[in-house]
Amino acid sequence: MHYDAETRSLPHNPFKALVAPRPIGWISALDRDGRLNLSPYSFFNGVADNPEMVMFSSFGRKDALSFAEDGGEFVCSFASLELKEAMNKTSAPLPRGESEFTFAGLTPAPSRKVRPPRVAEAPAAIECKWLKTIPLVPLEGGEARYFMAIGQVVSIYIDDRFVTPDGRVDTGAMQPLMRGGYFDYFSVDGQTRFEMRRPAGGGGDAPRR
Template sequence: MHYDAQNRTLPHNPFKALVAPRPIGWVSAMAKDGRLNLSPYSFFNGVADNPEMVAFSSFGRKDALAFAEEGGEFVCSLATHALKDGMNLSSAPLPRGESEFDFAGLETAPSRMVRPPRVAASPAALECKWLQTIPMVPLGGGEASYFLVIGQVVSIYIDDRFVTAEGRVDTGAMRPIMRGGYFDYFTVEPENRFEMRRPAGGGDAPRA
């Protein structure tokens, strides 16, 4: 079949099920007055590696976006299977400035180079400086509903238990969760990992 994205020819939109599984950016941000926000974003990914940059897309100007701009910083903690319930609770639509950390029963841990804290129980976190917010204007123009927030990673926290003797991060052992379509989530499991090397010149050469 051919799904017509304009006329919605299926009862459930397949888009999120096909652009999946998606990593979850569990974003913490702090306003200038110290108010905290913690929100999971599945429209999230790494978008550059030299320097390292990440981006998340917000529907509307929610607290994570507003606080990241106001404070100039945000943190992306890794959402794992062990933290799935807390991650889900942190998506609740709380009043602006009310802490999702408190609501979800999650402890904070101080970051090293930015003001917003990370999720203490998360095995990894990316500390980011806000770079820019881009309104995502659709075909035909009009007001943007989504906003792309881009940050540069300035420090990375990794739980020592997940760093191998060779200096690699064992992502599978952390059991991160990823978002599918509808109400679906996926886990990354160590036994499902495999390696493939790119053809010569394909981009696997070591980089600084």
């Protein structure tokens, strides 16, 4: 079959079920006045590794986006299976000024190089300096509905329990929580894992210059 937005030959849009599972960016940000927001974003990913950069995309100009722009910084905490209920609670539309950390029973922990705190219960966190926001204007023009924020990574926190003796991060042991389509979520348990090396010149973990 063929599906597009005009034919709507399925009762539910399959897009998010196909571009899945997606990592969840659990974004904390402070505005210039020190107001704090914590929100989960499933349109999140790494976009570069030299230097490291991440993006998250917001439907509308929500507090996480506007605070990241205003304060110039944000943190992405690692959403794990163990924290699924707390992560979900932080998506509630609380009044500005009401703490998502308190509402979800979470603890803010100081970051190393940015002002916004990380989630203390999370096994890892990525501290970022905000670089730019790109309005995602559709082909037909008009007003953008989504806004993509890009940040450069300046520090990374990892719980020591998930660093192996040879200096690698055991991602599977952290049981990352990821978003699928509809109301689906997925977790990675690390039970199936293998390595493949790219052909010469094909990229990968080449030494940095």
